[in-house]
Amino acid sequence: MAEYKGVLICGELIEGRLTGISKELLGIGRKLADDLGEELSILLMGSDLSNAAREAIACGANKVYIAAQPLLDNYHCDACTEVATNLCREIAPSVFLLGQTDMGRDIAPRIAARLKVALAVDCVELRIEPDTKLLIQTRPVYGGNALAEVVSVTHPQMATVRAKSMSPLEPDESRQGESIPVKVEVDIETMKIKLVERIKQPIEGVKLEDADAVVAGGAGIGSAGNFAMLEELAKLLKGAVGASRVPCQEGWVSQSIEIGQTGKIVTPNIYIAIGISGAVQHIAGCLGSKCIVAVNKDPDANIFKVADFGIVADYKEALPAFTEKCKEIIG
Ligand SMILES: Cc1cc2nc3c(=O)[nH]c(=O)nc-3n(C[C@H](O)[C@H](O)[C@H](O)COP(=O)(O)OP(=O)(O)OC[C@H]3O[C@@H](n4cnc5c(N)ncnc54)[C@H](O)[C@@H]3O)c2cc1C
Known part of the structure; x- marks a missing residue:
């Protein structure tokens, strides 16, 4: 030695x-x-x-x-x-x-x-x-x-x-x-691996891994178009949008923003999980966040077990009110 x-x-x-x-x-x-x-x-x-x-x-x-x-x-x-x-x-x-x-x-x-x-x-x-x-x-x-x-x-x-x-x-x-x-x-x-092409992914705003605020959406968001609401909040908080596996698999968002065991591991100051049930594979990617806020219409959703703050509601009602309040506070 x-x-x-x-x-x-x-x-x-x-x-x-x-x-x-x-x-x-x-x-x-x-x-x-x-x-x-x-x-x-x-x-x-x-x-x-x-x-x-x-x-x-x-x-x-x-x-x-x-x-x-x-x-x-x-x-x-x-x-x-x-x-x-x-x-x-x-x-x-x-x-x-x-x-x-x-x-x-x-x-x-x-x-x-x-x-x-x-x-x-x-x-x-x-x-x-x-x-x-x-x-x-x-x-x-x-x-x-x-x-x-x-x-x-x-x-x-x-x-x-x-x-x-x-x-x-x-x-x-x-x-x-x-x-x-x-x-x-x-x-x-x-060498066996050949670099065929390098495509630079345009990143608007802050990179997911570096973001101090992450607004993540799950299957509960329901469609690609609904992610616009999450983007608005993320922009306001100078953060980034993430997702659970389902929206990535559905093609609503890019695969590159999947958070979890097989996706990215993020450790922001605030992690806002919306319409995410809190499967262990997802939580593995966000548990290091300083504060977790969950919005889910199911009061028994697993995400509430790891959340510091929980909102039991349909996100379509809760999120606009939450965003408005943030706008008011941030000015
Ligand atoms: C080997 C392996 C690796 C995996 N790796 C990952 C990984 O890296 N990342 C990952 O995310 N998953 C991963 N998964 C998948 C994981 O097990 C879950 O299937 C996935 O995380 C579920 O995503 P979800 O919470 O968005 O969906 P769901 O479990 O379907 O949950 C949707 C939630 O949305 C809520 N909801 C629905 N409508 C509304 C509404 N209008 N308002 C508010 N709430 C609403 C529901 O109550 C529900 O709790 C992996 C699985 C395996 C087997």
């Missing part, structure tokens, strides 16, 4: 800048590295990585591993897996953290399988056990109704981390760090 040293983060970028989750990973990574008495490093993949490298050092990294390759600008699963796996083999970190994001969920199991190590996904808390120096990984189980602490005895100890469960450090431009080039030996032509 002694040959494994340091904490490595897999960085993610949007238009050359570090994403929020990457900064959160650096925040917790810094704490873990300090508790181990070791260094914190981050892997960045793509081209034009100088801004992100500076940000990473300001947010706590001692070393930035730069995998500069224009082909990595567009996320490529096989290529990113290869680069990250090779770096882990080369530098042998004690801990390797990725975000519980589309990219992290895609590559973390592949890297773990190649390295033949365990992987704890969707962690919400991480700490170093002082005696053993092992990473204690806390993750929700049973649809978010309980928390389990797990310890991997293989190295690197790998985990994916839920967005907004960790705090980033205040950026400090005076922090010093080192940038180290990484050899990128990938031949995208020979």
